[in-house]
Amino acid sequence: MKRTQRAIVWSRLCGCALLSPGLSVLAQTPATATAPAVERVEVRSSPEQQRRADIAGRQVVGRDELLSHGQSGLADALRRVPGLTVEGRGTGLEVKLGGLGQGYTQLMLNGDPVPRGFALESIPLDSIERIEIVRGGSVQTAQAIAGSINIVTRRAPALATRDVKLNAGAQQGRPLLSAGLNLGDRWGTAQWGLGLVLSHEDGVWPATYLQDRAEGAQSLVQRVRTDKRETSLDRAVSLNPRWSWKQEEVDGSQWQLSTDHSLRHSLTDDEVHDRRQAVLGAPPAQTVSDMDMHFKTTLWRGKLQAKRREADGASTEARLTTTWSRRLQHAQLLGRDITLRPVQDQVVDGQADDQSLILAVNHQRDLGAAHRLDVGAELEQARRRESRVQDGRELPLAPPPQDLDERYDAVVQRRALYLQDDWTVSPGTAAQWGLRLEQLNTDSSGNVFETVRQSHRLVGPLARVSIKPEGGWGVFKLGLTRGFKLPEPREVMPRRFTPIEVSATAPAMTGNPLLRPERALSVDASWQGGEAASHWVVAGALRRIDDVILDQLSYRPNDPNYPWLLERFNGGRAWSASVEVEWSGQRKQGLIDGQPLRWKTSLALYESRLEALADKPNPSIAGQAPWQFKLNATQTLAPTLTTTWGLQARGAAVADQFSERSLALNARYGLDLSLAWQPRPRQNWTLSVSRLGAPDDVATKTTRVTSPTGPVDYRTQETWSRAPRWRLGFESDF
Template identity: 30%
Template sequence: MTIFRPQQLAVSRLAVLALSLHAALPAHATDAEPVPQAKVEVHGSVDQYDARREDTSTRIVVTQEELKKYGDSTVADVLRRQPGISVSGGGPGRGGEIRMRGLGNGYTQILLNGEPAPNGFSVDSLAPELVEKIEILRVATADLSAQSIAGTINIILKRKARKGQRDLKMQAEHSNVFFSPSASLQIGDKRKDMSYSLAMDVRKGSFEQAYDQVEEGWDSAGRPVLQRRAVRQNNGGFRALSLTPRVNWTLSNGDTLSSQSFVRVQRSDSRTEGHWSATLGDLPDYPNDRTWPDDHRSQLRTDLNWMHKLGQDEKLEAKVGLNANRVRNRQHEAGYDEAERRTLDRDVHNDTDGRGVTLTGKYSVSWTTGHEFSAGWDAARQSTDVGRDSLELQGLAGTPVRDDRQYNATLHRLALYAQDEYAVTPRLSTYLGLRWETLRTRSAGSDFSAIRNDANMLSPILQSLWKLNDSKQDQLRIALSRTYRGVDLERLMPRVTRSLNNTEVTPDVSGNPALKPEQASGIDVALEHYGRHGEQASLSVYARRIGDIIHDDTRLAQGRWTTVPVNDGSARTRGVEFDAKFPLRALYARGGNIDLHMNVTRNWSSVSNVPGPDNRLAGQTPLTANVGFDDHFGATLSGGANFTFRSGGPQRISQTTSTYSTVKRELDLYALWKLTPKMQLRVTAVNLLAEPATEVTRYDDAFGGLRSTSVYPFSAILRVGLEVQL
């Protein structure tokens, strides 16, 4: 499959023009430090540089101060307070899926040090103490993957080291149903030609949660035929260790080498128990059920980066990376009849091994005239092997049935790109990027023949920044881009995960080897204001048209209900975002040291082959908002608050399936006491409103319908952390 064929000639001419400009313009010496994205102007030091204001591409940087402010347990908790980002699923302090513009599930690209996060990586498993900063990009850039229909979140692991660094943090968080102590240590040092840093985080936790599940059914005439309820209890715990070591060398010829790794080992286990009662209709096949999941996960990613200066204004960089992940999961399930006799015993072992290698290179040159050019390549190979061993016993005197299956999937990716950023005038700068990317996937298994899919994506990207007046306080951004959404390797495998009580609303889950990437064309426009007293405001709009969208389809196959992802039709999405931050004294002379911030995002979407209303795209969150403040009460005491709102409502998934979720409101407070110059205490209260969450799944066809409603209670969390410089 080749995308953008009619436009390839025109875009290729643009690329040739950019290369011609590079060759024709004279080189002027500059000693600017290399950065992920070209910069037009540099004012002061790197630490003082305001990337959001000065970069031609829209870039929001989450700094170390924001990462630490609320003492969050995961990066996901930090991100839910950022403009245009929401977190679905999970609970406060327990992460969830990251969504930009209300879209997750592959629409939001997650990068680790500028490269796609490896299979098995989860943002809610990453502690903020391991992170240097986070970049949020609303529009794609050619040097990063174009797999970013909603946007990109680039997580930069710890890099900086100061001489004799020894920082220790000890923290505990507690609620009615959750307790987790943790400790993190950061060490680092510098020498003449070498520096190193190591960030380590270790934590454990235990939880217990009771929740209710109700199932209601009706026949083709709409008459009630089913009313039953389950009371469920879920108890468990986890243990995790994470490391991010980094070493930097300066060689005798001026070249630099840097090595950075990310290691995580986690084990979790739990026990879930449910008991059904019925007031109308039958009980499920197993009125009493128990599940004992046991999960072992380990992840490794390591990169070696080399940088060579070709001259004062030219650089060549190359990086090789390796990654591996291993999952050993055991799911032991048992079903009992009303007399508590065991009528089902199922023991499933899922072993997943992933391996990957990446090779990237980049040539860049810059001139003092405000013109920067770079070009490079990005190649990767990723493979996943899955083994599923199942032993099942049905009935009081049944015969054990063994079902062993093997699956594997491989992804090859090759990308070439060029980008040119030029300050046309002091008030107008442009960015022109072109990225060609080819994807080849192959999946095979013991129960199906090998299936191969090839896709070629040509992604032209045009961005412009226009400062509207001489004071440079107001500026306009316009961007056009072509992006795509790839397919997770594990979704290409038709491995079936069986549900215990199989129904239309609790189906089995399977992959689909025939899935193709989605492609999107989009436009972004933003108007920004920067005041003299530090105030900042932005109003932006966006629109995307997406083809070959993927949605879940629930169907009856071989006597069991199964959900399978399929490509089906197209979709449109659009939205408006507003965010602002400013010191209160900019409005009120006696505002003191109070800083205010607020943001709100409204998203709309529709899917062509899903009937409306509420046929939103991929569970898109319609409305998200944050408002809060920070106050410096004195030299040793500061604090603040943040209120988060995320809308819910009904959504149509397919012709037969729909969902509903409640509104989510969270109120967080924090306080920081500087006890000594090298010791401080941070106290945070999370989710003080403690509102329960309701999730509904509904299935309707010509024969009737079934609805499942689950209500999850949440409680407030108290975090206390002590931070010490040793």
Template identity: 30%
Template sequence: MSPRLTAVAGALLATFSARAEPPTTATETAPAPLQTVEIKGAATAYDPRRDDTASKIVVSSEEIRRYGDTSVNDVLKRLPGITVSGAAGRSGGEIRMRGLGSGYTQILLNGERAPAGFSIDTLAPDVIERIEIVRAASAEFSTQSIAGTINIVLKKAVRTAQREVKIGAAKSADANNPNASVQLSDKDGRMSYSLGANFWRGTYARESPTIETQVDPLGALRMLRASSQRDDGRWEGMNIAPRINWNLADGDTLTSQTFVNVNRNRYHGYQEIDTQLGSPPRFDVRDMRQTNRNAFGRTDLNWVTQLTGGAKLDVKAGISGMRAEGTWHELDYRAGTLGRDATITSETTEQGFSTQGKYAVPWLADHALALGWDAGATRRDDSRVERDANLPGSVPENTDEGYDAKVNRLALYAQDEWNITPRWSVYAGLRWEGLETTSSGNTFDTVTRTNSVFSPLAQTLYKLPGSRDQLRLALTRTYKAPSAANLVPRRFTSTNNSQTEPDRRGNPDLQPELASGIDASYEHYWGKEGAGALLSAAASMRRISGYTRQGLLLEAGRWIATPVNDGSAVTRSVELEAKFPLEAVLAGAPAVDLRASVSRNWSRVDAVPGPDNRLDQQTPLSATLGADYKSRDGKLTTGASFAFKNGGPVRIDVNQTGYQSVRRDLDVYALWKFNPRYQLRVAVSNLLGQDYVSDSAYLDNSVDNSVGKSVDESGTRRRTSIYPGYTQGRATLEMRF
């Protein structure tokens, strides 16, 4: 948050506090009509998207709750410039800006990175106050944001007493999901509190057929396998987010914010592989069962004090913890005979401490200076034990692996926002980040990696005279740090090892990717002041060095996938967005709000031959289209949203290719307010019921078996899976007391 935004937020808070005083006091202080006019002006005059020098889109809680979603991923897929990978209605999708994955897109929770074991799609939208989409990096947030930053801010403000209960259910042909939530908030003198709690559970049963082929260099089909797999299971969990605010006597504020997330999953998968041509796999029947339990908690204490000369000090300290336990039991058969009985147990714990602070002070004329720090220490312990039954004719693969990782980080930053003229403002920031990662285990030597990045940042906003149009420009230096898991040289094996189902292992020599970027945009506002009518066009480019790709190698007769640094890459994007009420273009039109966006992305990886050598399997094209209608009496609100994500072939390296499935999401909703206390929200998602296709291929036209490869492995090996998509209906009864 820029110093200017902090000052405005402080003014708004003071305004709301004034409104909370007893009516008699307000009447004695100033005439009521004059006070009402001043409040309205203060509330509508400031728009963070339009007025902040640093480019940012803020999504309000009303927009977040509109469709009654149970996962934050479903909210994000409708936002301009954001895509979510994977099949509709299934968890684990990757959130992407500019078509680039979460390694390039920074996901923050209250301004901080969530731990590696926390899945953001388990976060319930009801506990979110707003979502901030930051396209160009600023010094206050980590610059691990080559594609951009999505900051999810949990509910904070407590203005009026609230007691709300929601009871809902979602149903599709392959899953059902009952859920409930509670929101409480109130004030007592100088203290206020809020509590958000969400509970859910669900079951699913899904089919996902797979075809695996191999074609030799002459084009003859050498192998054909058809797999049928049925997955079923259940999940349940909850979010709890209590918050307490104290307004201290000297004007200081003290805030306690806690967030707890608990999940439990049970899974059963049964796969049969029918080899119609060629040699069969090691096992042709797999019976898999898994249970997972994980819990994540974080608590922060935030102190804000006003200093002399208009300065302000904002200090926060927090602790976090995560624990995950899992058991995997697999029975593998060959020609009806049990050939493997394996049980794998895993346990992961993580503890962390972090502290952030910002000192903001006005200095010189029209300058706002801020200095700050961001530091933290995290320790992660991971154990994995595999025990195989001693069956006739089999060689048990008993392993007992464990490792622990320590990550220490420190960031120092300075930023200044300068209002050169009433129409021209400039933001300049400087951030230094240092990371030290140490990993040790019983199967590899201790690995220590220290990296630091120095990031100069600049942004400017110019409002054109004689109009409401404006121009933005940003220059950034960002990076992508390798995760601790990608640095640990520990192998995770695949049952039927092949080029398209390889083992996986980290790379201790992995280095961070560095990116220099430029962003430019033009924004046109029109219509009534505060109506939100907007047309914008934005373009960006990132030049990346130390690009990380997924390498594939053959070692001791087994295929292993491992990340490697390989040269440089370039990515470019163009985004167009429009949002406006229909009455802005058609006088007397119904109360309909329209919105649309189109994003086109290009990228090139120098070390990978084309065509289709896209960075991180980048989404080349995405678009959104939506409309919302509100009746004149305010009882009925309804709307629809269409999100499109293009796909196509992707060249991963010289020998590997993949395919990105096209995704089309059509959702509709309706909200009926019976009275101020009761309302019903109904939504239907994935109306088109589109299937999701996963495809990967490995090409090798050589016949050299000197490295342990047989002639039968030459040619093109392809694996294609289909995940059926189903329409889902949701209904939620919302009650206020």
């Protein structure tokens, strides 16, 4: 899939065409500070109207939409949301906005960045109230180049609630079971809630690896086939107590206090079994590798929030969020050669502790009839302690084992101030400007490397405008933001991360203490229009990313343990552009006479370019697909019977990388179906199946190395099996 200069020019022309209507209307609309204020409406009748009224175009995915396909898990629910991409498997799931992953999209939980080690599927889908999506940066969080995804959990219910949920499913013959209980009631002026979820998830991911090596002008000289099987058995209990209190004063002011806590404890047993055979050439060093891993993870998160609303509408809010998690790990790796003689016997015991404390204060106040001021401050202290002890058994005729005793300690301190002004310019025009100042200090130390200290001062300006011209032309929005992406602690600590078998396409990795943050300037524009029965959104974005973090591969033939080493570095400037079109609506007469049909469809085009690789055929950001299509529809079959189906598809992604490497991902698609039956109010049965017709995930990695005898080409094709997943869910009050 060769990318031509014409395609790049086309994408930028589309972005310019998308921006020009908003600019022209802005030029024609007079801006006067004495214009009458637009009445603020706190409750929107639909997510579409709320998105249209929000200056930043905040997209809200409600609870009903998330649960429309049954209890399929948060990752599957997010896959159906327009504009979002979910990649990976198991605990390695990643959510992308604009096709940009690798930390460009900020994932948040109730307004705070998710803690380290956070797993997307650790939040039960039933405990989520809504998902808020903002494209581009904001003064509330500058570390969001592509945008932010805020997961908002359910609050304490206002009415008496007693719900039970049961789910049973399977994937490739492995059981997927969960049971949930949700209780809540009002007690005077206070409300309380309690959520309990028990889960038993048994996953399996079979795969096939083909590793090829070609030397000089010769054809293939070696091919090794690996039959891989990864399994994961996760048993977890989640507890979510919450409480809120509200006191109304005589003058119309009010006090609010609330707490929201979550506790999750899980036991996970993972296994990785590799069986290798030489199809051509010499046999591999290990023909059999078996790795057993056992994890015990405890995560506790607590939040205390106080809010004071004055009679004039001004409000002051303070929140304190604490997180503590511990993961204990025990792993054993056994390897055998072609004669089944043991050549490796390693045992690794590890412990990782994460602690964080966030204190945030926010004040909002109207300044006259046309301005609303939002000012806030945040303080955060986060710490990660990790220990890793590796013992190896000496084996005859085998390489000497690596015995390691490593300890790491990383501390992050963050201080931020932000200011934002929402300005009602005229009845049809609103503007927003703001500034965020942030100071970050990191201190990483360990017993196997020198202490790494970094300090960063980040300035994030913001400017947005929303214009609603007369005559029913919809709403035009234009925004300019500056965001940042900080390196992960593992990216700056010079620690080695080693796979089971080190190769050119599966190298060891090490951190780089000289990494600088990535800085991005983003322009986001959109148009939203349509009537109540049909809603359109056309959005575009152009981002310039400086000091983009990339990988550099080095070959070290004299190092028996790390012959291939991958290190991150700042690789110059990158560009990313996107155009997205969404269409949603409903018909009173659907596919069945007298029964309504609702639909939501989207098409997104993505383009990116690394300037340092401009001479390559595909200088794209790795993992970004060129296009993505989604279609979701809900058809009522009868007053108590509803069917929902969703189709997701994306194109193949090809990206050249530094060190003569490339990564190609095949096109992916899948169909989700569900049937919901409601025999009585507040009782539901749901049968769902996801990933129907989905092809296997195929990733192809290539590397070229120059040797004295000529170039040597390495190629690995990973094929991961994707099987349908079905679930039967029951929900009822009692």
